[in-house]
Each structure stands twice: as C-alpha cells, then as structure tokens.
Amino acid sequence: MRFFAGYFPSLVTDQPLARASAAPAHRHFVLHKPWGYLSQFTSEFAKEVKKKRFLGELGNFPAGTMAIGRLDEDSEGLLLLTTDGRVSEQVRSRHIEKEYYAQVDGLLTPAALASLQAGVDISLHGTPYRTRPCQARLLAAAPDLPPRGRRIRDDRHGPTSWVAIVVTEGKFRQVRKMTAAVGFPTLRLVRVRVGEVRLEGLPAGASREVSSFFKN
Structure with missing residues (x-):
C-alpha cells in the first residue's frame, strides 16, 4: 500500500462523518x-x-x-x-428613519422649526458638520410618556415645548445639538421609532x- 503525505490509514472508516451541530439561531x-x-x-x-x-x-x-x-x-x-x-x-x-420626541426649553418658533427641517450647522468632535434635511413638527401636547427617572424642572423656569424630529443619520448627540443650534436646548429626549x-x-x-x- 502506498502512503501519501497527509494520509493515515488508521483514520479511514466506513462510518459516516458526524455533522457539525447547527449554530444557534x-x-x-x-x-x-x-x-x-x-x-x-x-x-x-x-x-x-x-x-x-x-x-x-x-x-x-x-x-x-x-x-x-x-x-x-x-x-x-x-x-x-x-x-x-x-x-x-x-x-x-x-439610512433607516429614527424618530425622536424632544422637549425643548422655550416655545419653539416657526423659524427655528424651518431651520431644523432644512439642516443646521453643528460640531462633531470639533469639526463643523451640516445636518441633512429632516422632518420636524411641533407636537400639540406633551406625549404620553412614563415619568423620567429624574425630574427635569418645574414650570417656574419658563415654558417648554415638544417637537418630533425624524432623522436618517446617527451622529453623536445629533438631535440635542440640532435643537441647541436653533436656540432651544433639549431638556428630555425620547426615541420612539426606528424604521x-x-x-x-x-x-x-x-x-x-x-x-x-x-x-x-
């Protein structure tokens, strides 16, 4: 019998090879x-x-x-x-849509809303960045959300408003930076939809x- 490199008769068997177990789903x-x-x-x-x-x-x-x-x-x-x-x-x-409800400091103006929709200039790690156009609309009333773990503030500090923002980007703290760029810092941010x-x-x-x- 001839032997070839890598061939070992002792390993030859008539038994079928066991199938590798399937990876868990x-x-x-x-x-x-x-x-x-x-x-x-x-x-x-x-x-x-x-x-x-x-x-x-x-x-x-x-x-x-x-x-x-x-x-x-x-x-x-x-x-x-x-x-x-x-x-x-x-x-x-x-580029799946991500929708957020943002409670902002103050009563968001139509001009600020239009700026959000058109795209605003923010900073990403010290580099200027222009956000893509997005969907933004004022919410007529505060959304039905569970209480936050820590109270934000009370009404004595002035009015707030809620805005729904839909973006297809996912930049670092993007929505917070966007509302701050138009003069309305975000007080509470809740993501309500992904795709x-x-x-x-x-x-x-x-x-x-x-x-x-x-x-x-």
Whole structure:
C-alpha cells in the first residue's frame, strides 16, 4: 500500500462523518431604555462598572447581545438589541428613519422649526458638520410618556415645548445639538421609532423578543 503525505490509514472508516451541530439561531429584542442607563452591557473601566447602570440589569439577554446604535445615558426610548452583527450593520447602514420626541426649553418658533427641517450647522468632535434635511413638527401636547427617572424642572423656569424630529443619520448627540443650534436646548429626549419598529406599548425598562426588525 502506498502512503501519501497527509494520509493515515488508521483514520479511514466506513462510518459516516458526524455533522457539525447547527449554530444557534440569532435573537432580536426591542427595549425601552430608561433614563440613566448606558447603551451597553459592561465597561472596561472598573469605576464605571461600579457607578453606572447597564442594559444587563433590564433582562436576561443571551450572551453576545449587542445594542444597535446608542442612546445617551440621559436619553430614553427605543433601543434595538441583537446577537447578529450582520443585522446590526443593516440597521445602521440603510439610512433607516429614527424618530425622536424632544422637549425643548422655550416655545419653539416657526423659524427655528424651518431651520431644523432644512439642516443646521453643528460640531462633531470639533469639526463643523451640516445636518441633512429632516422632518420636524411641533407636537400639540406633551406625549404620553412614563415619568423620567429624574425630574427635569418645574414650570417656574419658563415654558417648554415638544417637537418630533425624524432623522436618517446617527451622529453623536445629533438631535440635542440640532435643537441647541436653533436656540432651544433639549431638556428630555425620547426615541420612539426606528424604521418600522415603534416604542408604543412598551413600559420603561421592559423588552420583548421579535423575530425580525424588518417586515420584508
């Protein structure tokens, strides 16, 4: 019998090779992130781990779960979670609409609203940036939202107004910077929609598992 490099008769068998076990199916979740939580499951900094609150406190999510995009610690609302990195890339790269309700300091003027719609100049890490045109509309009344973890202020400090803003970008603290650029700083920010997924009906801190974030 001839032997070829890499061929070992002792390993030859008539038994069929066992199939590799199938990888577990990926899982996806919709979460209502409350105020005061970071959009991550842990931190590399020991001090931050001791002092901050993380998403893992809000549910028993499987290993490898990641947040798609970010909500600031002082922002609230809809956060998508997945174990599939490809889905995360799809959501972030499709220019999917993200809708926010922002409570701003003062009564937003028609001129300020028009400026938001047309795009405003903000700063990103020290570099000037012009935001893309977006949808923006005044809300006739305060939206039905759960109380925030910390009170913002009382009416003695002046009136506030609510505006709905729909963007397709996801720049760092973009909506807050946009309202500040037109003279109306954001006091409270809640994301209520990402693409076709809506926040409504989900209490603060609660989550639900979904089969997909897309209808198609």
